[in-house]
Structure formats: structure tokens, C-alpha cells
Amino acid sequence: MITALNSATFIGIEAVLVNVEVFITNGIPGVMIVGLPDISTKEAKDRVKAAIKNSGFEYPVKKITINLAPADLKKEGPLFDLPLALGILIAAGLLKCLLNLDDYIIAGELSLDGKIKKVNGIIALGILAKKLGKKLIISYEDISSVKFLEVEFFGFARLKDVCAFISGMAKIKHPAENTDNKKLFFSEILIAENNNNNRSADEEKYPDFSDIKGQVLAKRAILTAVSGHHNILMIGPPGSGKTMLAQSIAGIQPNLSLEESIETSNIYSFSNKKARMAGLILRRPFILVHHTVSVAGLIGGGASNPLPGDISLAHNGVLFIDEFSELSKKTLDSLRQPMEDKSINLSRSRFSIVLPCDFMLVAAMNPCPCGYYGDANHECKCSSSEIYRFYTKLSGPILDRFDIFIEVYPPYLDELTAGGKTANSAEIKELIERTRRVQLKRFQNAGIRFNARIKSSDIEKYFNISKSALELVKSAVKKLNISSRGYYRILKVSRTIADLDQKDGIDEDSVLEALNYKNTKSLRV
Ligand SMILES: Nc1ncnc2c1ncn2[C@@H]1O[C@H](COP(=O)(O)OP(=O)(O)O)[C@@H](O)[C@H]1O
Ligand SMILES: [Mg+2]
Ligand SMILES: [Zn+2]
Structure with a gap:
């Protein structure tokens, strides 16, 4: 019998779907995992076997072949323990599955006694599940991190509990329902924090x-x-x-x-x-x-x-x-x-x-x-x-x-x-917020958020500098022997100063102020 489950791995900090397939046949007993590096395979085998035994199941004495696809993706980390254990139990006929497993992404590390431990990259997993319209089966300890993403999840403390859930023996309430009546999402939490x-x-x-x-x-x-x-x-x-x-x-x-x-x-x-x-x-x-x-x-x-x-x-x-x-x-x-x-x-x-x-x-x-x-x-x-x-x-x-x-x-x-x-920090922050909003509007289609991040080649496009102010920058550059990097720095800082002062264009005052922030007497840059 073949069982297929979804799990995930990471490319950088982005999660990508991994398909876990488990085949069980009569043959020389043992586990072969295709698609995992050797060291992790050995460790995963030992953990999964112990966790299954210590959760009250018999470990199948059969030939178990596990395929993690796609093959060319690197797959690291112990988060495959839980899907591997479930796949083995289902494929061996030891666990009845009443769920449509394709609706779920499963990730969790198992300890030898069958507890499910948290995994790295849980937010990325939540983002992937949301994108694919799937639900998560994860460690109870990871709930707090995905609670506010707009994604359905089920968190468990032990392998035994996931098995009860999968086989329909346990009715699990949505964990968010247990704590609050109101389900809050990330965006709402953030808005509340921003207003605080x-x-x-x-x-x-x-x-x-x-x-x-x-x-x-x-x-x-x-x-x-x-x-x-x-x-x-x-x-x-x-x-x-x-x-x-x-x-x-x-x-x-x-x-x-x-x-x-x-x-x-x-x-x-x-x-x-x-x-x-x-x-x-x-x-x-x-x-x-x-x-x-x-x-x-x-x-x-x-x-x-x-x-x-x-x-x-x-x-x-x-x-x-x-x-x-x-x-x-x-x-x-x-x-x-x-x-x-x-x-x-x-x-x-x-x-x-x-x-x-x-x-x-x-x-x-x-x-x-x-x-x-x-x-x-x-x-x-x-x-x-x-x-x-x-x-x-x-x-x-x-x-x-x-x-x-x-x-x-x-x-x-x-x-x-x-x-x-x-002025106290709250008042200063308000001013900074105002200046940030001006920049967000300016760069809404540019993929950047702040004046400091503008490319030198785009400066003319965004900076709206008066002729006399530009002359002032140029003459300062000449007189003070400023590098071309220094030239762009002065323009960027002038732009921020003009934004702070709610000016549409950069004028001579903004430039003069920015020139103060050039090198100090001891540094020639
Ligand atoms: N402008 C200031 N207003 C109030 N306290 C100050 C001011 N400047 C320094 N102090 C006090 O002097 C201490 C030393 O300042 P610190 O920031 O550590 O100086 P530095 O890092 O330049 O050596 C601070 O802990 C603070 O109590
Ligand atoms: Mg100091
Ligand atoms: Zn000295």
C-alpha cells in the first residue's frame, strides 16, 4: 500500500511543498529513505521508530520505502519525523485515516518518547499553507506562531494525539476557539500594536x-x-x-x-x-x-x-x-x-x-x-x-x-x-511616521521603502530638486572634493530633510543642512 502526505522544506526562508510517499512491502525488513541526506536519514529512522513504539503501536516488520519528492530539493531538518511516522502507520494498516491527507501540510520533530517538538521556519510554513489553501498539522508549541496567520491549523503534543485525530477518535476543537472567542489575524494584531x-x-x-x-x-x-x-x-x-x-x-x-x-x-x-x-x-x-x-x-x-x-x-x-x-x-x-x-x-x-x-x-x-x-x-x-x-x-x-x-x-x-x-519619543515617532508616509507614497511602485534605499540612477526621477539647490550641491562637491558616492549621499539626505519639513522639493536650506552631515574633521570620505 502507498500513502502520500504533504510536508515542506525551505529554500532560504521560503517554504516549499515536499511530497512524502511511503510504500510497505513484504521483503527484508528495514527502512530506506530516498531523497534525504544520509546523516539525517539515519537519525530520522531512529527517532521515528522509537516514537512509534513508545506511542503504543507495533513497528511494522516489513520493507519500508520512503520517497521524498521532488528529489532535487535539499531536505534538511527533523520536521519530516511526524509525516514519516504517520505515513508508516497508515501504509502498514496500523492507523485508519479518515482525513483527506492532501488538505494538510504536516511538520514536526519527534522525540524518542513520542512527543512532538517545534520546528524552525514555522511562519514560512504558515505562509505556504495559506498560499496553497491547505491546513497545518504541527506541534502544539508552534501554535502561537501561526495563530494569527490566516490559515487553519491543528497543534498536538504527542504522536498518539495526532493519530487519534486522524482516525476520527478525537474531536479536536480549533485551538483558536479554545482561547478567545474572537479570532484575531496578524494584520489586526499589528494595527493594534501600531496604535499602541x-x-x-x-x-x-x-x-x-x-x-x-x-x-x-x-x-x-x-x-x-x-x-x-x-x-x-x-x-x-x-x-x-x-x-x-x-x-x-x-x-x-x-x-x-x-x-x-x-x-x-x-x-x-x-x-x-x-x-x-x-x-x-x-x-x-x-x-x-x-x-x-x-x-x-x-x-x-x-x-x-x-x-x-x-x-x-x-x-x-x-x-x-x-x-x-x-x-x-x-x-x-x-x-x-x-x-x-x-x-x-x-x-x-x-x-x-x-x-x-x-x-x-x-x-x-x-x-x-x-x-x-x-x-x-x-x-x-x-x-x-x-x-x-x-x-x-x-x-x-x-x-x-x-x-x-x-x-x-x-x-x-x-x-x-x-x-x-x-519632545518625547512618542512625539518624535509621530513626526517620523509622517515622513515615512511621504516616502511610501513616493516609492509605491519602486519596490523600496525609504529615501536611503533609492538607486543613484533613479535620483533625478524622484528627487525634485530646485536648480539653485542642485548648483549648491555641485559647488560643494567641487570645493570639498567629495566623491560621487558622497554626492548621492548628500542628495538622499537632503530629500529626507525636505520630507521632514514637509517640502515637495529640495531647496537650498535642505542641502545646507545635509552638508553638515558630511565628513567630520577627522574623517575624509
Ligand atoms: N545629553 C544628556 N542628557 C542627559 N544625560 C546625559 C546626556 N549625555 C550624557 N548623559 C549621561 O552620561 C552618561 C554617559 O553617556 P554615554 O551615552 O554613555 O556616553 P558615551 O557613550 O558617549 O561615552 C549617560 O548614561 C547619561 O546618564
Ligand atoms: Mg558609549
Ligand atoms: Zn587620543
Whole structure:
């Protein structure tokens, strides 16, 4: 007898259907799996056999042949355990099946005692099921992640329970009916979250925008950077408030769209990181990276099953690298390609996966090894060759990725002690939201979301710059010896500044402000 079931595997972070066929014949007892790599086959066989036995069934003493199709797809991971076990039981006539199995996609790892464990990539599975109009049979632990996708699912704790369900012995209520009367979908949850002005638990850890005293220029630069998704580098002596300024960004990022939220949630479902809420990422990530991070931790990796690194966990949000100049040369270099492509290719011997990593880079560093180069109140103890080495490590392609450079100075005492109210994070976020909507409208058919992502070749099409403003940019480029990359950077940042100020066109004021964010005195880029 032949039994066919649906399961899935992943190409990158997209799930694709895999057909599991089980044949049982009289012959020399044993299991042969066609279409799975050897190591996984061996492990799967052992787990499935033990799980079947420990769920109160006899394991068939027959020749079992299993075919996973299409053959040319790489199939990794233990998620085939559950469909394999069910296929064997049905094909052997040990389990009666009353369902039309073709309506279901089945995925779950089995433990030796028959429990069903959660799998990686559950959001992608949900998206596939929705696309194909199929239902999911998955681990109970995975319910929280698919609960809000518009897809029907059945979650189980043990192999025994799935068998009871399949054979009609157990009437299973839709799990969503058990908890709430109202069935909420992803889009509704996201809208509720977007309308919720309370700070999330994550954001509570970081300063509110109004906690930062003085720093009018730095705050304006941050507002501009976040509005247009521009990478920003802050340089200043120790204690000037760089870390504080950077951390305040956690609470002012614009809302996520449904599309962005699904993209980011999907990445988290491939990681070991717990998603913020029920498997869904509802606010833009703010990922703090320590300068001692390993290359694999930063860009992703792992020997057998590559895991997303910090750059992918920050997808659609912020990657904050404090003490940027302390990164090793190797780590710095590893950032270049993913920052260029907005995705990272993690190659392994048998296959490779591509993960998106479109993050906004926020970096902070001291101006020299001792920290006080250019500080009016402290003497810099570094030699000129030390300072030279300090910047050569950073220079070139990586510094070229920043749209906005600012120097941060310690606030004056009277600024720190001044009373009065300054805009808080919620108010700043509202401004940023307004500026984001202008950009979404501008780029609605362009496939991008922020000014920072515009291609140089499209700048004229979108940027609506006055003749005199363009002249101003050109003369600055000539006078200051700015590279062509620098030229486009100034235009992009000018566009964001004009959007912030609700101007249709870029005028001279916008350009003059953008020119402030060019190189600092110590960096020539
Ligand atoms: N503008 C400011 N307003 C209020 N507190 C500040 C300000 N700048 C610095 N501080 C205080 O000084 C401390 C050190 O600032 P920090 O951000 O760590 O500086 P840096 O990262 O530049 O070394 C902060 O924890 C904060 O309490
Ligand atoms: Mg700091
Ligand atoms: Zn110094």
C-alpha cells in the first residue's frame, strides 16, 4: 500500500511543498529513505521508530520505502519525523485515516518518547499553507506562531494525539476557539500594536528621547537618519552621550507594515531567538551588537543548520554597534557585502541559504584611541601615527556606507540642568511616521521603502530638486572634493530633510543642512 502526505522544506526562508510517499512491502525488513541526506536519514529512522513504539503501536516488520519528492530539493531538518511516522502507520494498516491527507501540510520533530517538538521556519510554513489553501498539522508549541496567520491549523503534543485525530477518535476543537472567542489575524494584531503608544518592554530599557538634555543638533541628525533609514555614525569623546543617543532610537522607529512584519517574523522563526510576541515581530528590531561579536554571530552561520546572525535579526530595524572602531578588521570586512546587497548568503557544503538583512546601521565611537582627540577640555595622548592607524582600519568601503556623520560633544552643564519640556519619543515617532508616509507614497511602485534605499540612477526621477539647490550641491562637491558616492549621499539626505519639513522639493536650506552631515574633521570620505 502507498500513502502520500504533504510536508515542506525551505529554500532560504521560503517554504516549499515536499511530497512524502511511503510504500510497505513484504521483503527484508528495514527502512530506506530516498531523497534525504544520509546523516539525517539515519537519525530520522531512529527517532521515528522509537516514537512509534513508545506511542503504543507495533513497528511494522516489513520493507519500508520512503520517497521524498521532488528529489532535487535539499531536505534538511527533523520536521519530516511526524509525516514519516504517520505515513508508516497508515501504509502498514496500523492507523485508519479518515482525513483527506492532501488538505494538510504536516511538520514536526519527534522525540524518542513520542512527543512532538517545534520546528524552525514555522511562519514560512504558515505562509505556504495559506498560499496553497491547505491546513497545518504541527506541534502544539508552534501554535502561537501561526495563530494569527490566516490559515487553519491543528497543534498536538504527542504522536498518539495526532493519530487519534486522524482516525476520527478525537474531536479536536480549533485551538483558536479554545482561547478567545474572537479570532484575531496578524494584520489586526499589528494595527493594534501600531496604535499602541506605550513603550514596549524592550524600549523601556532604553532612554526616552526627552531624557536627553541639550544635543539639539545630534537629535536632529538622529531624527533625520531614522526618518530616511540612513546609516549614521556618531563620533565623540567618552561620556558625551553617544550610547544614550543611539539607544533612544529604539523608541522612535516608525511602525512596521504587515509585509515588513511578516518578513522579520519569518527570520526570527528560523532563529533560536524568542520572538517578541507569540512568534510575531510587531515592532522594528533594535539589535545591540557588542564589539567582541564573532563573525558568525554577526552575519549568521553555524555548521549544519545556518542560523540568522544579528544583521538578519535587525532586518527592517536598527543594528547598533557601539565602540565601532573596536571591531576587528575581519568583522568589519564581513559587514561590507551584506550591507551592499541587503542580504547575506550563508553557504554550507551541501546547500546555501539567503537571508535578508536590510538594517539601518547606527554606530558610535571615540575619535581616537585615547578618546579625546579634538576635545577642548582634555588632552589627546595619541601620536599622529596612532590616529592614522585608527582611521585606516575603518576607512574606505565601510565608512562609505554611512549617510550621516556627526560629532557629539558633551552637553553643557546648564543644558543638563535646564528644566522645560522637550519632545518625547512618542512625539518624535509621530513626526517620523509622517515622513515615512511621504516616502511610501513616493516609492509605491519602486519596490523600496525609504529615501536611503533609492538607486543613484533613479535620483533625478524622484528627487525634485530646485536648480539653485542642485548648483549648491555641485559647488560643494567641487570645493570639498567629495566623491560621487558622497554626492548621492548628500542628495538622499537632503530629500529626507525636505520630507521632514514637509517640502515637495529640495531647496537650498535642505542641502545646507545635509552638508553638515558630511565628513567630520577627522574623517575624509
Ligand atoms: N545629553 C544628556 N542628557 C542627559 N544625560 C546625559 C546626556 N549625555 C550624557 N548623559 C549621561 O552620561 C552618561 C554617559 O553617556 P554615554 O551615552 O554613555 O556616553 P558615551 O557613550 O558617549 O561615552 C549617560 O548614561 C547619561 O546618564
Ligand atoms: Mg558609549
Ligand atoms: Zn587620543
